[in-house]
Amino acid sequence: MIKKAENIIVGISIGDLNGIGSEVIIKTFEDVRMLELCTPVIFANVKILSFIKRNLESTVGLHGIDRLDQLVPGKINVLNVWKEGVDLNLGTNDDKVGEYAIKSFVAATKALKEGLVDVLVTAPINKYNIQSEEFKFPGHTDYLDQELEGDALMFMVQDNLRVGLLTDHVPINQVASKLTEDLIVKKINTVKQSLIRDFSINNPKIAVLGLNPHCGDGGVIGKEDEELIRPVLKKMFDEGTMVFGPFPADGFFGSGHYEKFDAVIATYHDQGLVPFKTLSFGKGVNFTAGLSKVRTSPDHGTAYDIAGKGIADFNSFKEAVYLAIDVYRSRIQYEEMTENPLKVKEK
Numbered sequence: 275m276i277k278k279a280e281n282i283i284v285g286i287s288i289g290d291l292n293g294i295g296s297e298v299i300i301k302t303f304e305d306v307r308m309l310e311l312c313t314p315v316i317f318a319n320v321k322i323l324s325f326i327k328r329n330l331e332s333t334v335g336l337h338g339i340d341r342l343d344q345l346v347p348g349k350i351n352v353l354n355v356w357k358e359g360v361d362l363n364l365g366t367n368d369d370k371v372g373e374y375a376i377k378s379f380v381a382a383t384k385a386l387k388e389g390l391v392d393v394l395v396t397a398p399i400n401k402y403n404i405q406s407e408e409f410k411f412p413g414h415t416d417y418l419d420q421e422l423e424g425d426a427l428m429f430m431v432q433d434n435l436r437v438g439l440l441t442d443h444v445p446i447n448q449v450a451s452k453l454t455e456d457l458i459v460k461k462i463n464t465v466k467q468s469l470i471r472d473f474s475i476n477n478p479k480i481a482v483l484g485l486n487p488h489c490g491d492g493g494v495i496g497k498e499d500e501e502l503i504r505p506v507l508k509k510m511f512d513e514g515t516m517v518f519g520p521f522p523a524d525g526f527f528g529s530g531h532y533e534k535f536d537a538v539i540a541t542y543h544d545q546g547l548v549p550f551k552t553l554s555f556g557k558g559v560n561f562t563a564g565l566s567k568v569r570t571s572p573d574h575g576t577a578y579d580i581a582g583k584g585i586a587d588f589n590s591f592k593e594a595v596y597l598a599i600d601v602y603r604s605r606i607q608y609e610e611m612t613e614n615p616l617k618v619k620e621k
Contacts, residue, residue, distance in 0.1 A: 281313055281347055282392045282599055287379040288318040289397025291371050292364050293576025294586035296326045299397060301588035302595060303350050304334045312599055313347045315339075315391060317382040318374075320352040322360055330584050342390045355381045364582030372403030379414065383421055386567050393568040393598040397591070398576045413443070414571065415562055423566035427464045429537075430547060430573060431561050431597060432554035436473075436537040437546040438465045438563070449542045450485060450498055458482075458506045462517055465537050468563035471608045472601045477516060478536040482507055484520035485541045503541075527553065556587050559594045561601065568601050570594040 289295030300323070303314060316323065320338030327334060337349035345351050355377050362371070379399070385391045396414050404413075411417040419426035430437045440461050441452045462480060469478035484503065486496030493500055503520045510517050521531065523540070527549035532538050540546025550558060551573060558573035572590035580586055 282311070282602055283345070283390075284312045284314045284595060284598060285382045285385055285391030285394045286314055286316045287382040287394065287396045288316060288323075288375065289378075290375050290400045290403070290576045291318075291322065291326075291360060291362055292366050292368055292581060293398055293400070293578055294574075294581050295397030295576070296323060297330060297581070297584070297586045298572065298588040298591040300327055300330060300332050300334055301586070302592045304332060305592075308592075308595065309348050309350070312595065313345060313349075313351065314595075315342065315345055315351040315353055317353050317355050317378040317385075319354050319356055319360070322362070323352055325362075329582065342385060353381070365578045365580075367400055367403055367578070369403045372400060373406065375399045376404050376406070376409045379417070380409075383418065386569075387421060393570070393602050395591070395594050395598050396569065396571040398572065398574060400576050414569070415442070418562055418565060418567075418569055425460060425464055425564045426562050427461060427468070427564045429465070429468060429561045429563040430550045430554075430558055432550070432558040432593070434536075435532065435550065435553060436469070437550045438537060438539045439543060439546050440539060440541045442543055444542065446542065446544075450496075453485065453498060453502060453541065455502065455506050458503065459510065461539060462507075462510060462515065464564040465539060466515060466517075469536050472561075472563065472568075472604050473536075474604050474607065475536050479534070480515070480517045480537050480539060481521055481526070481532065481535040482517060482519035482539045483523040483526060483541055483545060487524070488522050489520050557589050557593050559590065559597045561597060568598050568605070570598040570601075 286299060320336055323336055337346055337351050338354060339345060339351050340354050360374055382394055386394045401413050415426050428439050428442045441449050444452055465480055466478060469475040484499040486499055489499040490496040499520050507517050507519055523545050560571045560573050562569045572594050574590055
Protein backbone atom coordinates (compact mmCIF):
# COMPACT_ATOMS: atom_id res chain seq x y z
CA MET A 275 0.00 0.00 0.00
CA ILE A 276 1.47 3.35 -1.06
CA LYS A 277 1.49 5.98 1.68
CA LYS A 278 0.40 9.61 1.27
CA ALA A 279 2.97 12.30 0.56
CA GLU A 280 0.89 15.31 1.64
CA ASN A 281 -0.42 16.44 5.02
CA ILE A 282 2.17 14.40 6.86
CA ILE A 283 1.19 13.98 10.50
CA VAL A 284 4.16 14.53 12.80
CA GLY A 285 3.77 12.98 16.23
CA ILE A 286 5.88 14.69 18.90
CA SER A 287 6.68 13.28 22.32
CA ILE A 288 7.13 16.04 24.89
CA GLY A 289 10.30 14.82 26.58
CA ASP A 290 11.32 16.08 30.02
CA LEU A 291 8.98 18.94 30.92
CA ASN A 292 11.65 20.47 33.16
CA GLY A 293 14.06 20.70 30.24
CA ILE A 294 14.07 22.70 27.01
CA GLY A 295 11.95 20.27 24.97
CA SER A 296 8.71 22.21 25.22
CA GLU A 297 10.51 25.45 24.42
CA VAL A 298 12.14 24.19 21.23
CA ILE A 299 8.86 22.61 20.10
CA ILE A 300 6.93 25.85 20.59
CA LYS A 301 9.64 27.95 18.93
CA THR A 302 9.75 25.59 15.94
CA PHE A 303 6.04 25.97 15.22
CA GLU A 304 5.93 29.72 15.80
CA ASP A 305 6.94 29.75 12.14
CA VAL A 306 3.53 29.27 10.50
CA ARG A 307 5.19 27.94 7.35
CA MET A 308 5.87 24.72 9.27
CA LEU A 309 2.13 24.05 9.25
CA GLU A 310 2.21 24.04 5.45
CA LEU A 311 4.66 21.14 5.56
CA CYS A 312 2.96 19.01 8.16
CA THR A 313 0.30 18.65 10.81
CA PRO A 314 1.92 18.41 14.25
CA VAL A 315 0.38 16.62 17.20
CA ILE A 316 2.12 16.94 20.55
CA PHE A 317 1.49 14.12 23.02
CA ALA A 318 1.17 15.92 26.35
CA ASN A 319 -1.48 18.14 27.97
CA VAL A 320 -2.71 21.38 26.48
CA LYS A 321 -2.97 23.16 29.85
CA ILE A 322 0.64 22.57 30.80
CA LEU A 323 1.87 23.54 27.33
CA SER A 324 -0.20 26.71 27.52
CA PHE A 325 1.51 27.51 30.84
CA ILE A 326 4.94 26.98 29.28
CA LYS A 327 3.91 29.05 26.25
CA ARG A 328 2.92 31.98 28.49
CA ASN A 329 6.18 31.67 30.37
CA LEU A 330 7.99 32.05 27.04
CA GLU A 331 5.71 34.97 26.08
CA SER A 332 4.84 33.12 22.90
CA THR A 333 1.67 33.90 20.97
CA VAL A 334 1.54 30.57 19.15
CA GLY A 335 -1.90 28.94 19.10
CA LEU A 336 -2.45 25.49 20.61
CA HIS A 337 -5.41 23.25 19.75
CA GLY A 338 -6.26 20.73 22.47
CA ILE A 339 -7.77 17.38 21.46
CA ASP A 340 -8.71 14.22 23.36
CA ARG A 341 -8.62 11.81 20.40
CA LEU A 342 -6.50 11.70 17.28
CA ASP A 343 -9.57 11.70 15.04
CA GLN A 344 -10.14 15.29 16.30
CA LEU A 345 -6.85 16.44 14.78
CA VAL A 346 -7.10 19.61 12.69
CA PRO A 347 -4.69 20.34 9.80
CA GLY A 348 -3.13 23.78 10.00
CA LYS A 349 -3.20 23.75 13.80
CA ILE A 350 -0.65 22.82 16.47
CA ASN A 351 -2.60 19.95 17.96
CA VAL A 352 -1.98 18.84 21.54
CA LEU A 353 -3.34 15.41 22.43
CA ASN A 354 -4.24 15.26 26.12
CA VAL A 355 -2.39 12.10 27.17
CA TRP A 356 -3.16 12.97 30.78
CA LYS A 357 -5.65 15.35 32.39
CA GLU A 358 -4.15 16.08 35.81
CA GLY A 359 -1.81 18.98 36.53
CA VAL A 360 1.95 18.51 36.76
CA ASP A 361 4.16 20.48 39.15
CA LEU A 362 7.14 21.81 37.25
CA ASN A 363 10.45 23.06 38.58
CA LEU A 364 12.27 24.01 35.41
CA GLY A 365 15.89 22.99 35.27
CA THR A 366 15.65 20.18 37.83
CA ASN A 367 15.69 16.40 37.68
CA ASP A 368 12.32 15.06 38.87
CA ASP A 369 11.25 11.40 38.80
CA LYS A 370 7.57 12.38 38.59
CA VAL A 371 8.22 14.51 35.53
CA GLY A 372 10.11 11.54 34.06
CA GLU A 373 6.93 9.48 34.34
CA TYR A 374 5.05 11.99 32.17
CA ALA A 375 7.87 11.98 29.61
CA ILE A 376 7.39 8.23 29.23
CA LYS A 377 3.57 8.50 29.14
CA SER A 378 3.96 10.86 26.22
CA PHE A 379 6.56 8.72 24.45
CA VAL A 380 4.70 5.43 24.86
CA ALA A 381 1.44 6.98 23.61
CA ALA A 382 3.21 8.55 20.63
CA THR A 383 4.93 5.26 19.77
CA LYS A 384 1.60 3.43 19.92
CA ALA A 385 0.08 5.96 17.53
CA LEU A 386 3.08 5.54 15.21
CA LYS A 387 2.71 1.75 15.22
CA GLU A 388 -0.99 2.02 14.45
CA GLY A 389 -0.42 4.47 11.59
CA LEU A 390 -2.30 7.29 13.32
CA VAL A 391 0.76 9.51 12.95
CA ASP A 392 3.20 9.22 10.04
CA VAL A 393 6.49 10.03 11.75
CA LEU A 394 7.73 10.55 15.30
CA VAL A 395 9.97 13.35 16.58
CA THR A 396 11.07 12.95 20.19
CA ALA A 397 12.05 15.81 22.48
CA PRO A 398 14.93 15.10 24.91
CA ILE A 399 14.44 12.93 27.99
CA ASN A 400 16.52 12.36 31.10
CA LYS A 401 17.71 8.75 30.94
CA TYR A 402 17.81 8.55 34.75
CA ASN A 403 14.35 9.73 35.77
CA ILE A 404 12.49 7.65 33.17
CA GLN A 405 13.42 4.33 34.73
CA SER A 406 10.61 2.36 36.39
CA GLU A 407 9.21 -1.15 36.71
CA GLU A 408 7.19 -0.52 33.54
CA PHE A 409 9.98 1.16 31.55
CA LYS A 410 13.46 -0.34 31.81
CA PHE A 411 15.15 1.00 28.70
CA PRO A 412 18.25 3.22 28.45
CA GLY A 413 16.39 5.57 26.14
CA HIS A 414 14.12 6.10 23.16
CA THR A 415 16.00 3.95 20.67
CA ASP A 416 15.99 0.74 22.70
CA TYR A 417 12.23 0.94 23.26
CA LEU A 418 11.56 1.67 19.59
CA ASP A 419 13.77 -1.26 18.61
CA GLN A 420 11.47 -3.50 20.67
CA GLU A 421 8.20 -2.00 19.49
CA LEU A 422 8.89 -1.54 15.78
CA GLU A 423 10.06 -3.90 13.05
CA GLY A 424 13.72 -3.85 12.02
CA ASP A 425 17.07 -3.29 13.70
CA ALA A 426 17.62 0.18 15.14
CA LEU A 427 20.81 2.09 14.37
CA MET A 428 21.74 5.55 15.64
CA PHE A 429 22.38 7.70 12.56
CA MET A 430 23.47 11.29 13.11
CA VAL A 431 22.62 13.51 10.15
CA GLN A 432 23.37 17.08 9.10
CA ASP A 433 23.03 17.77 5.38
CA ASN A 434 25.50 15.41 3.65
CA LEU A 435 27.31 14.46 6.87
CA ARG A 436 25.95 11.16 8.15
CA VAL A 437 27.55 9.23 11.01
CA GLY A 438 26.40 5.80 12.16
CA LEU A 439 27.66 3.67 15.03
CA LEU A 440 28.64 0.02 15.40
CA THR A 441 28.04 0.30 19.16
CA ASP A 442 26.11 3.13 20.77
CA HIS A 443 25.44 3.39 24.52
CA VAL A 444 28.14 0.89 25.52
CA PRO A 445 30.84 1.52 28.18
CA ILE A 446 34.18 2.09 26.51
CA ASN A 447 35.75 -0.92 28.24
CA GLN A 448 33.15 -3.18 26.59
CA VAL A 449 33.33 -1.91 23.01
CA ALA A 450 35.96 -4.35 21.71
CA SER A 451 34.13 -7.36 23.11
CA LYS A 452 30.87 -6.25 21.44
CA LEU A 453 32.41 -6.15 17.96
CA THR A 454 31.70 -9.29 15.94
CA GLU A 455 31.57 -10.10 12.25
CA ASP A 456 27.79 -10.45 12.41
CA LEU A 457 27.39 -7.06 14.13
CA ILE A 458 29.65 -5.26 11.65
CA VAL A 459 27.87 -6.79 8.65
CA LYS A 460 24.42 -6.02 10.08
CA LYS A 461 25.22 -2.38 10.86
CA ILE A 462 26.86 -1.73 7.50
CA ASN A 463 23.88 -3.26 5.69
CA THR A 464 21.50 -1.15 7.78
CA VAL A 465 23.38 2.02 6.85
CA LYS A 466 23.54 0.99 3.19
CA GLN A 467 19.81 0.27 3.00
CA SER A 468 18.98 3.52 4.80
CA LEU A 469 21.09 5.54 2.38
CA ILE A 470 19.25 3.93 -0.53
CA ARG A 471 15.73 4.00 0.90
CA ASP A 472 15.76 7.05 3.17
CA PHE A 473 18.20 9.36 1.36
CA SER A 474 17.75 8.24 -2.28
CA ILE A 475 21.44 7.47 -2.77
CA ASN A 476 22.10 4.63 -5.21
CA ASN A 477 25.23 2.51 -4.62
CA PRO A 478 26.37 4.54 -1.59
CA LYS A 479 29.99 4.82 -0.46
CA ILE A 480 30.53 4.04 3.22
CA ALA A 481 33.64 4.59 5.34
CA VAL A 482 34.35 2.64 8.54
CA LEU A 483 36.65 3.98 11.26
CA GLY A 484 39.15 1.78 13.08
CA LEU A 485 38.76 0.85 16.73
CA ASN A 486 42.33 1.44 17.91
CA PRO A 487 44.65 4.45 17.52
CA HIS A 488 46.18 4.35 14.02
CA CYS A 489 44.05 1.24 13.36
CA GLY A 490 46.32 -0.67 15.71
CA ASP A 491 49.61 0.13 13.91
CA GLY A 492 49.80 -3.35 12.46
CA GLY A 493 48.78 -4.99 15.70
CA VAL A 494 51.17 -3.15 18.02
CA ILE A 495 48.33 -1.33 19.81
CA GLY A 496 45.41 -3.66 19.17
CA LYS A 497 44.63 -6.45 16.75
CA GLU A 498 40.90 -5.91 16.18
CA ASP A 499 41.32 -3.69 13.12
CA GLU A 500 43.54 -6.09 11.18
CA GLU A 501 42.09 -9.37 12.38
CA LEU A 502 38.37 -8.51 12.50
CA ILE A 503 37.28 -5.25 10.89
CA ARG A 504 39.46 -5.19 7.76
CA PRO A 505 38.62 -8.77 6.64
CA VAL A 506 34.89 -8.13 7.09
CA LEU A 507 35.07 -4.95 5.02
CA LYS A 508 37.04 -6.67 2.27
CA LYS A 509 34.54 -9.51 2.11
CA MET A 510 31.60 -7.09 1.87
CA PHE A 511 33.40 -5.00 -0.76
CA ASP A 512 34.09 -8.08 -2.83
CA GLU A 513 30.39 -8.95 -2.62
CA GLY A 514 29.38 -5.56 -4.01
CA THR A 515 29.02 -3.17 -1.06
CA MET A 516 31.01 0.05 -1.51
CA VAL A 517 32.53 0.01 1.98
CA PHE A 518 36.04 1.24 2.73
CA GLY A 519 38.40 1.20 5.68
CA PRO A 520 39.15 0.90 8.44
CA PHE A 521 40.46 4.45 8.57
CA PRO A 522 42.42 5.95 11.50
CA ALA A 523 39.85 8.10 13.28
CA ASP A 524 42.09 10.92 14.47
CA GLY A 525 42.68 12.68 11.15
CA PHE A 526 39.65 11.44 9.24
CA PHE A 527 37.35 14.37 9.97
CA GLY A 528 39.94 17.11 10.33
CA SER A 529 41.35 16.33 6.89
CA GLY A 530 37.91 16.52 5.29
CA HIS A 531 38.19 12.89 4.18
CA TYR A 532 34.63 12.30 5.34
CA GLU A 533 33.36 14.46 2.48
CA LYS A 534 34.24 11.70 0.01
CA PHE A 535 31.67 9.32 1.51
CA ASP A 536 27.89 9.17 1.83
CA ALA A 537 28.18 7.92 5.41
CA VAL A 538 30.78 7.21 8.06
CA ILE A 539 30.47 4.40 10.60
CA ALA A 540 32.30 4.84 13.89
CA THR A 541 33.07 1.91 16.17
CA TYR A 542 31.84 3.59 19.34
CA HIS A 543 29.75 6.52 20.55
CA ASP A 544 32.21 9.35 21.19
CA GLN A 545 34.41 8.45 18.24
CA GLY A 546 31.52 9.39 15.97
CA LEU A 547 29.54 11.95 17.93
CA VAL A 548 32.35 14.26 19.04
CA PRO A 549 33.39 15.16 15.48
CA PHE A 550 29.78 15.11 14.30
CA LYS A 551 28.61 17.63 16.89
CA THR A 552 31.68 19.77 16.28
CA LEU A 553 30.91 19.96 12.56
CA SER A 554 27.11 20.16 12.72
CA PHE A 555 26.95 23.49 14.60
CA GLY A 556 23.76 22.74 16.54
CA LYS A 557 21.79 21.63 13.48
CA GLY A 558 22.43 17.90 13.75
CA VAL A 559 19.65 15.33 13.94
CA ASN A 560 19.54 11.89 15.53
CA PHE A 561 17.73 9.61 13.08
CA THR A 562 16.90 6.02 14.04
CA ALA A 563 17.70 4.11 10.87
CA GLY A 564 16.72 0.51 10.20
CA LEU A 565 13.18 0.62 11.59
CA SER A 566 9.83 0.23 9.85
CA LYS A 567 8.78 3.72 10.95
CA VAL A 568 10.50 7.11 10.87
CA ARG A 569 11.81 8.62 14.10
CA THR A 570 14.10 11.61 14.58
CA SER A 571 15.20 13.77 17.50
CA PRO A 572 17.43 16.79 18.10
CA ASP A 573 21.08 16.10 18.83
CA HIS A 574 21.00 17.67 22.31
CA GLY A 575 19.73 16.77 25.76
CA THR A 576 17.41 18.36 28.31
CA ALA A 577 19.77 21.34 28.93
CA TYR A 578 18.50 21.92 32.48
CA ASP A 579 20.96 24.81 32.88
CA ILE A 580 19.04 27.01 30.43
CA ALA A 581 15.52 25.59 30.81
CA GLY A 582 12.84 28.24 31.23
CA LYS A 583 15.12 31.12 30.24
CA GLY A 584 13.81 31.41 26.70
CA ILE A 585 17.29 31.17 25.16
CA ALA A 586 17.30 27.57 23.87
CA ASP A 587 18.34 27.13 20.24
CA PHE A 588 15.52 25.34 18.42
CA ASN A 589 17.35 24.71 15.12
CA SER A 590 18.21 21.08 15.84
CA PHE A 591 14.59 20.27 16.68
CA LYS A 592 13.38 22.08 13.57
CA GLU A 593 15.87 20.12 11.47
CA ALA A 594 14.59 16.93 13.10
CA VAL A 595 11.08 17.74 11.86
CA TYR A 596 12.42 18.52 8.37
CA LEU A 597 14.42 15.28 8.22
CA ALA A 598 11.48 13.17 9.40
CA ILE A 599 9.35 14.62 6.58
CA ASP A 600 12.13 14.18 4.00
CA VAL A 601 12.78 10.55 4.97
CA TYR A 602 9.06 9.77 4.94
CA ARG A 603 8.77 11.17 1.41
CA SER A 604 11.91 9.32 0.30
CA ARG A 605 10.39 6.07 1.53
CA ILE A 606 7.22 6.75 -0.45
CA GLN A 607 9.30 7.33 -3.57
CA TYR A 608 11.33 4.18 -2.90
CA GLU A 609 8.19 2.08 -2.47
CA GLU A 610 6.72 3.47 -5.68
CA MET A 611 9.87 2.53 -7.58
CA THR A 612 10.21 -0.96 -6.11
CA GLU A 613 6.59 -2.09 -5.72
CA ASN A 614 5.39 -4.14 -8.74
CA PRO A 615 8.05 -2.72 -11.10
CA LEU A 616 6.69 -4.79 -13.99
CA LYS A 617 2.98 -5.34 -14.22
CA VAL A 618 1.86 -8.12 -16.54
CA LYS A 619 -0.85 -6.98 -18.94
CA GLU A 620 -4.00 -9.06 -18.88
CA LYS A 621 -4.90 -10.65 -22.21
